[in-house]
Every structure is written in structure tokens, then in C-alpha cells.
Amino acid sequence: MIGAETRGAYSPLNNIAIFTCVKTPVKAVVFDLDGTLYLSGRPYPKAVETVCRVAKQVPVYYLSNNTSKSPVFYENRLKVMGLPLSADAIVSALYLSLDAIHEEGFKNVYFFANPEVSEWFAAQDPTLNLHPAVADTELVLVAYHNSFDYRELCELSFRVQRRIPFWVTHTDFVCPDANGPVPDIGSFMALLKTAYGVEPERSFGKPNPAMLSGLLKKYRPEEILFVGDRLYTDFELARRSGCRFVLPLCGETKQQDLDKLVDKPEFVVDMVSDIDFESFFKGEI
Numbered sequence: 001m002i003g004a005e006t007r008g009a010y011s012p013l014n015n016i017a018i019f020t021c022v023k024t025p026v027k028a029v030v031f032d033l034d035g036t037l038y039l040s041g042r043p044y045p046k047a048v049e050t051v052c053r054v055a056k057q058v059p060v061y062y063l064s065n066n067t068s069k070s071p072v073f074y075e076n077r078l079k080v081m082g083l084p085l086s087a088d089a090i091v092s093a094l095y096l097s098l099d100a101i102h103e104e105g106f107k108n109v110y111f112f113a114n115p116e117v118s119e120w121f122a123a124q125d126p127t128l129n130l131h132p133a134v135a136d137t138e139l140v141l142v143a144y145h146n147s148f149d150y151r152e153l154c155e156l157s158f159r160v161q162r163r164i165p166f167w168v169t170h171t172d173f174v175c176p177d178a179n180g181p182v183p184d185i186g187s188f189m190a191l192l193k194t195a196y197g198v199e200p201e202r203s204f205g206k207p208n209p210a211m212l213s214g215l216l217k218k219y220r221p222e223e224i225l226f227v228g229d230r231l232y233t234d235f236e237l238a239r240r241s242g243c244r245f246v247l248p249l250c251g252e253t254k255q256q257d258l259d260k261l262v263d264k265p266e267f268v269v270d271m272v273s274d275i276d277f278e279s280f281f282k283g284e285i
Contacts, residue, residue, distance in 0.1 A: 024222045025283035026244060028215060029054050030091075032228035033064040033074070035251025037272060040178040041077065044250050046273035048082050054277050055084035061215065063091040063226075065170035065205035065233060067113070067143040070094070070120035091214065093169040093205035097141060098124055100167070100204065106139045108132035110164075112156050113143035134158050142168045142200070144175065144185050161196040170205025172233060176251055207236035212243065225280050227272060229253055235265055244280065248272050 031037055037047045054060055062078065062085075069077075071092045078085050098121065101109060111118050111130040122130055132138075140159045145152070160166050173186035192198055205211060206228075215224060221242030228234025229251025238245035247253060247265040250272070258264055267285075269275055279285040 023283045023285065024220070026058065026225040026277075026280040027223040028059045028061065028219050028225070029277070030061045030063050030212070030215065030224060030226045030243075031272070032226075032230070032234055032251075033062055034066055035176040035229040036227060036234075036248060037062075037083070038081070039176055039251070042178070043081055044271055044273075046271070050273045050275070050277075051083055057277075057281055059086065059089075060084055061089050061091055063206070063211060063228075065093055065144075065172050066175060067092070067094055067117060067169040067205075068146050068175070069114070070117050072120060073116065088214070091211060093211065094121065094143070096204040096208075096210055097143075097167065097169050100202065101125075101128070101139065101141070104139070108136045108138045110137045110140045110156070110159050111143070112141070112148070112152070113145050114147050117143055117145075134162070137164050140164050140166045142166075142185060142188060144169065144172075145188075146175075146182070157192070157195065160192055160198045163198070166198060166200045167202045167204075168200040169203070170233075171200075171203045172205070172230075174252075176229075181252065206230075206233035207240055209237065209241040211237060212241050216241065225277075227275065231257065231261070231265075238265075246275050248274070 031051065037051065038044060051060060064074065071090050071094060074090055075085065107127065108129045110132060111121060118130055122128060137159050140156065168185050168189065171186045171189065172184040174181035175184040189200060222244065224243035225246065226234065226238045226243050227246045227248065229248055231253050235245060235247060245265055246267040246269060248269050248271055249255060250270065258268065276285065
């Protein structure tokens, strides 16, 4: 069992050794956002109070695949909600995407993204050309663009059908909304695959363990507790990285989804406020 050690004690009454399993205390908690702490910008009951209580004991981080908004937007949203926020608390696939662009040396990057996100991206590196002509495009990067028109979709298609390197910030099929799930990048990918037979070469968001690479430099995997509502991104990220995991059923995943699984999450709760964080911090569970 990850994060556990066995300790033995001798009992003179029955002349046997008694063994107990002691788990590693959790030293950091990572929360998903959409569908875990809030839905359509509205916090779930007692979610804010719970996170504030947790932050008084261990560092708290926020990790989201949603690239429809910039990290600055999420920073402001969390502050308005009253959630505790340190300088490095927000982990976004946008940061990883930008790092990869720098590593590869691309300069002419067609960035399919909402205007606000494109502006933020450009501000991080003014040397990037995010609107190159088709012939000049070195890379196509797709974020969660939920305000595009048909012409923008055509501009994207002109490039991917030419087999220009194609990356996505994440692969979520849908994004949670109060009225029901709405199409996300995974759905865009399906469209492009159907039309042109192309698939992205790289994805940076969950379940890519690189999303936790910064934290894994500070903590051992078993010292990190990740809380998220999706099986194929959140739970899978926890599995790949080796960190502890709790699944709240307030977001995308429902009990009927769990019933179909052979390999189920160790801990399942209705809401974030139902999690026994104290026991995780003491190494009791």
C-alpha cells in the first residue's frame, strides 16, 4: 500500500505479534475546481469553509484543466469566493504548455483560445506570434475556446489538415455547467479526427502527471492528497502519480459510474465538506 508502513508489537497474553498499518500523514492537499469546489462559479455548500480549515494545517493548491480562462481570472475568482490563495497555489495546463513551447523553440504558434486567454499567453512571452499565416505556422495549440465562430474553426482546420504539429492543453470531453455538461476540447478533438484523421501529439493537463511535477519536488506522492470529481482525469492522475485521492460525487461522476468500475477510488464522499481531512493529516487513513 502506497504511503504505509507496518509496525509490529508483541502481545504476551496470546504469545503473538500484532501488526498495524500506519500510513504517511498528508502534507499538502490539491483541489480540482469545476465540479469539485464549485459549479458555474457557485461554491458547493461548506466548500469554502472546508478549504479554509484545511489551509490552516497544510498548504493548499488548486489544479484545473479548464483553460477557457487565464490563471489571473481564477486567482480573482478564488479570492472573491474567500478561498485561501498563496503565490504558487494555482496549477494550470497553460503554464506547462508555455514551458513546452519554449523548450521546442517555437515562435509561430496558432493559438486557438478565448481572447482573454490569448492575451494572457502573449503577455507571458511577447516574442510569440500567436496569429501566424497558415504557411508560417510551426505549431497549433488548442485551449478550451468556448466563444469561437465558424471562421475560427476553419482557420484551425486549415492548419491541422496540413499535419502541422498539434497540441492541446487538455483532453476533457465536457466541462461541467449548471445546466448540464458542455463540449470541451476532447469533443473538438473528435470533430477534427472525424474530418481529417488527426489527433494531438501532446496534452498537458490531467491526467498527465506533469501537472503535479512542481509539487512532487516538494513532497513525496503519498504526502499529497488530491480531491477531484472525474475518473478519467482526476482519478487517473492520482493513479499515475501515486498520490492519495478522494472522489466527491458532487460533480461529473455519479454512483452508477462507480458501480461499473473494477478498480475504484479508495475514498468516495458526497461533498468536499464530508472528507475527514484530520485523519489524513494524522496518517490514520
